[in-house]
Amino acid sequence: MNIICTHNLTKTYSHKDGTIDAIKDITLDVEKGCFVTITGPSGSGKTTLLLTLAGLIRPTSGSFSFLEQDLTKVHDSELAKFRRRNVGFIMQSFALIPYLTCIQNVMLPLALIKTSNQKQIEEAKSVLETVGLGKRLNHLPRELSAGQQQRVAIARAMVNSPxxxxxxxxxxxxxxLLSVEILDFLKEINQKNNITVIMVTHSPVAADYGTVKIHLDNGEIKSIN
Ligand SMILES: Nc1ncnc2c1ncn2[C@@H]1O[C@H](COP(=O)(O)OP(=O)(O)OP(=O)(O)O)[C@@H](O)[C@H]1O
Ligand SMILES: [Mg+2]
Known part of the structure; x- marks a missing residue:
């Protein structure tokens, strides 16, 4: 079963100095449970593709669907609902809220889907235990190492069972060393929890984790292996 299908997906940014075709005619099927890695030179459109598939930016033309629902034409509120219910997002810079503790950071996505406070605490605790940070619930991000902070970010991305x-x-x-730890962890949640992973990377070691490897160049798919 395909979790994501795109057809001629294109994103053109308008800028006062002209337009930029960040991704061009991307046609792609992603099977549920895959671990997809996306590589390509800087500026080749990797982040743009990821943000579009996650419903965070709108494509200029073409279409994409999630579990056979066409998300190109839905209203913003419907797209937001899709993100909150189905999507986890992890960024390079962790993007944790600095003045919230680990558990409060992880509770955030649950607060958005109006889970009761008690349930938010239970679920956040449980995923933080899964990532090995059960003893750091009340620490602030700055009181953790980089690898631990990224694990909090993973816990936050997992907590809504995306x-x-x-x-x-x-x-x-x-x-x-920490990279391998995080990559192994992503692979584990991909395999154990059957969560599809789509990961952009510059690192050949990380790219090797892909069961499907996509290479982008100049906004276009150059190869899929
Ligand atoms: N908001 C924006 N407005 C205008 N142009 C943009 C915007 N975001 C990205 N671009 C342009 O779109 C192209 C693709 O950018 P994108 O960020 O997707 O590349 P990338 O492959 O993720 O690069 P990197 O490896 O450096 O992160 C680039 O030419 C970039 O300058
Ligand atoms: Mg990028």
Whole structure:
């Protein structure tokens, strides 16, 4: 079963100095449960593709669907609902809220789907235990190492039980040892929880984790292996 299908997906940014075709005619089927890695030179459209598939930016033309629902034409509120219910997102810079503790950071996505406070605490605790941070619930992000902070970000991306996790260079700020730890962890949740993972990376080691490897160049798919 395909979780995501795109057809001629195109995003053109308008800028006062002209327009930029960030992604061009991307046609792609992603099977549920895959671990997809996306590589390509800087500026080749990787982040744009990821943000479009995650419903965070709108394509200029073409279409994409999630579990056979065409998300190109839905209203913003419907798109937001899709993100809250189905999507986890991990960024290179972790993007944790600095003045909230670990558990409060992880509770955020649940607050958005109006889960009761008690349930938010239980679920957040449980995923933080899964990522090995059960003893750090009340620590602030700055009181953790980089690898631990990225694990909090993963816990936050997992807490709404998403069917798909998008990660934009999740190991870009980590040393090689911590990178492998985070990548192994992503692979584990991909396999154990059957969460589809789509990960952008510059690192050949990280790209090798892909069961499907996409290479972008100049906004176009150059190869899929
Ligand atoms: N908001 C924007 N407005 C105008 N142009 C943009 C915008 N965002 C990205 N671009 C342009 O679109 C192209 C693709 O950018 P994108 O960020 O998707 O590349 P990338 O492959 O993720 O690069 P990197 O590896 O450096 O992160 C680039 O030429 C970039 O300058
Ligand atoms: Mg990028």
């Amino acid at each position: 069917s798909i996790i998008f990660a934009d260079e999740p190991t870009g700020n980590l040393d090689p």
